[in-house]
Amino acid sequence: MHTPPLSAGPVRLGVLVPLTRPGWVEAGRHLLAGLESAAREVDDAGGIAGRPLELVVRDTAADPERAAAAVAELAGLGVAAVAGEYHSVAARAAAARADALGVPYLCSSAVIDTLTEEPTRWVARVAPAQSHGWRTYADFLLGRLGADRCRIAVATQPSVYWASGTRILRDHLAPRGGTVVALDTTALTPGALCDALVEHDASALLLLVGHPEPAVPIVRAVRGDRRLAELLIGAPAGQPEFAEWAALLGGDGTGIPFLRYLPERLGPLGERVGKELRERLGEAPSFVAFEGWDTVAVLAEVLRSHGTDRAAVTEAWPRVAVEGTRGPIRFSRAPGTGAWQWAWAPVQVVDRDPADPGRLRILHTG
Structure with a gap:
């Protein structure tokens, strides 16, 4: 045999x-x-x-x-x-x-x-690496809001990943006139978070939190608060990339810029x-x-x-x-990663089109 x-x-x-x-x-x-x-x-x-x-x-x-x-x-x-x-x-x-x-x-x-x-x-x-993509996102915020209006609030949870993201944004924006304040979602209800955004006169809220909880309730609360009608909501971690986001939030989930790693x-x-x-x-x-x-x-x-x-x-x-x-x-x-790195995959900032939530619009490339 x-x-x-x-x-x-x-x-x-x-x-x-x-x-x-x-x-x-x-x-x-x-x-x-x-x-x-x-x-x-x-x-x-x-x-x-x-x-x-x-x-x-x-x-x-x-x-x-x-x-x-x-x-x-x-x-x-x-x-x-x-x-x-x-x-x-x-x-x-x-x-x-x-x-x-x-x-x-x-x-x-x-x-x-x-x-x-x-x-x-x-x-x-x-x-x-996170710093590469998130600096591109910070540059988008500066261009969208202007340095004098770049008052960023981050809704965050305890995590080394979210803490790293907050640090990257602060380090990149502060020398250019921007500010970053962290709001702990484990201590704030969505309603209390809205009050804090008004108190800080934030021009943007970034969702440095898990999906669907607590990201979806936060978006619903902010979208429903007339005081925050002009507030930009952003999601650098890419939560709106997936179909579940659009299914859960519908029109409320549109116009929220996020990072994705694809070429134009x-x-x-x-x-x-x-x-x-x-x-x-x-x-x-x-x-x-x-x-x-x-x-x-x-x-x-x-x-x-x-x-x-x-x-x-x-x-x-x-x-x-x-x-x-x-x-x-x-x-x-790549310095600071400890690993062999593809430097770099293409980076886009995109959002879901309010006129067609299934369509993604390219807002910025890096």
């Missing part, structure tokens, strides 16, 4: 995605769709040196401990690398465990600047992948779905060209060059 060689077995990739609450489930669904679509394309093209690519999916639910435990489990299952994750707190925990265990980790969507406390060869990232126009590859993702999702793909697709495209190229040994994968980060859905992807050392 002929025994097939070991090389006939699949190449396994561990995948981290938030698929249950309190994770952002819709983001997790889009991320997984991108990862799976790209993996199917890899297999249709002959796999990794003739071996199929198998995704071993684990739900993080945005929980750092759960993410770290998943990395350890996946390492024990023999994965060549770990990919994915959307939430920064979970991605940081995953990156730390991957570094400790010597497992390559390519982060798809989490943007917090410092993925690891110290530089590591094991971790790379497709998503741009997709090239041929991006257009083709976008159509495939739309069919898979049954709705327009978010930038998160494209991030998932690009993640697998990078890892597939690394595994084809450098082999499936974990150390060899990490040695490939500075050498790999891949045509992604949003442009050519190469990795370099």
